[in-house]
Amino acid sequence: MINSLKTAALGAALAFGLVGTASAQELNFFTIGTGGTAYTYYPVGGVIANAISKPPGSRECGEGGSCGVDGLIASAVSSRGSVDNVNAIISGLRSSGFAQSDVAYWAYTGTGTMEGSEPATDLRTIAALFEEHIHLVALKDSGINSVADLSGKRVSLDEPGSGTYVDANLILEANGLSVDDVTAEALKGGAAAEALRNGKIDAFFVVAGYPAGALVELASAAEIKLVPITGAGADALTAKYGFFASSDIPAGTYEGVDATTTVAVGAQWFTSASQDEELIYNITKALWNDESRKLLDVGHAKGKTITAESALNGVGVPLHAGAERFYREAGLLD
The missing domain is CATH 3.40.190.10 (Periplasmic binding protein-like II)
Known part of the structure; x- marks a missing residue:
């Protein structure tokens, strides 16, 4: 599954004429588990994937190019939803995913509807997104x-x-x-x-x-x-x-x-504690830059409610170290 996603993303890079630059800069593929295509997770995931991506050969941020993470190709993946995404993150099938705050907390603690399951203690938060x-x-x-x-x-x-x-x-x-x-x-x-x-x-x-x-x-x-x-x-x-x-x-x-x-x-965005700190720091930073704000505002009706000021609202699962570093530097976390 992961290899096929990498192949598809590489094919997209080649289609955009990035053949000559791909070898000069390492590509990093990052998946976002979302939900059914008819609901909200999937289109919002697509907007965020676009915001944090910056394939080799892209024009520079501020010059009409992407303000995402250098060399990153992110993709939104349709899934069965919150529980499926949490399981896929913990198993390593997906790099990250969206989940309801209640489902994620119960999975992390092994309580509530997840009573009797092994606690998903490697689950980490990137951001709270929307209601x-x-x-x-x-x-x-x-x-x-x-x-x-x-x-x-x-x-x-x-x-x-x-x-x-x-x-x-x-x-x-x-x-x-x-x-x-x-x-x-x-x-x-x-x-x-x-x-x-x-x-x-x-x-x-x-x-x-x-x-x-x-x-x-x-x-x-x-x-x-x-x-x-x-x-x-x-x-x-x-x-x-x-x-x-x-x-x-x-x-x-x-x-x-x-x-x-x-x-x-x-609705919150989660990843695994095993994801590289610098990568998640840069992804979080890219999510909240001014260019991403423009994409969120026009990309989906829910986009305007996704703000840095509410990014820590209702977070019950620990922040990833990279995300935490960003929020501290941004003055959003004491």
Whole structure:
């Protein structure tokens, strides 16, 4: 897998006319595990990969060229999501990846939903990125108005290995339900949206930064609603797990959908403690330079909320030494 990624990246370098310069400067390939292509992790990962890359032969920063890390070719890799990314980082399959703050903390400590698993003590944080909202999606005329109404319904919880699957189970539990009380499906992105539209499921969960692409498309083609995640169940969830907070998805985020109160978690960027300190320092520095700011602002609707000032918000897994050095030098960490 890693060799094939290197081959693909090298092919891209050759395609950009970097044949003569590649041999003069060592190439460094860096993967970012994201999520399904229909949600938020994947496009944001692509923007960040672009921001931190600087293949040999690139024009200099400030002269119309890349302000990334010299010789670095980063790539966003589609994956099953948070749990899959954490496992891939620890196994060495991927250089880094995005994960929900709750999933990462439980993996690092071997607690919560990861109770009984070997703690992922080599997991390290590069940055907190943006807030992710838990979307519970149903058709407008479905009669599903609360989590309790899911009992006996056909509900997609997303794939095992995704953060959505973890959180969907926690939400059911907080509302007195379990996976046995629904007919559970494991659909992602466009497949879940299509199944809802065609009446094959009654509802599905998505944990994503809004607006999620698959839901934008669904709302333009069908009358949908976002089911509120509020009341005693939401209160129990936020009280038990500090990672969750009550938050609103504004009206108009999705066509015809009213403002909806739900719960949210943080999306964060992780790597392994074994990654080179100087490399992660330079990646973190590249992420937060002014040129990257321009890319983030126009690259995705969530990009404007990805800021250096919030890069340490809700971090529960230790910073990588390289990232920590950058934040100290930038005055963001005492």
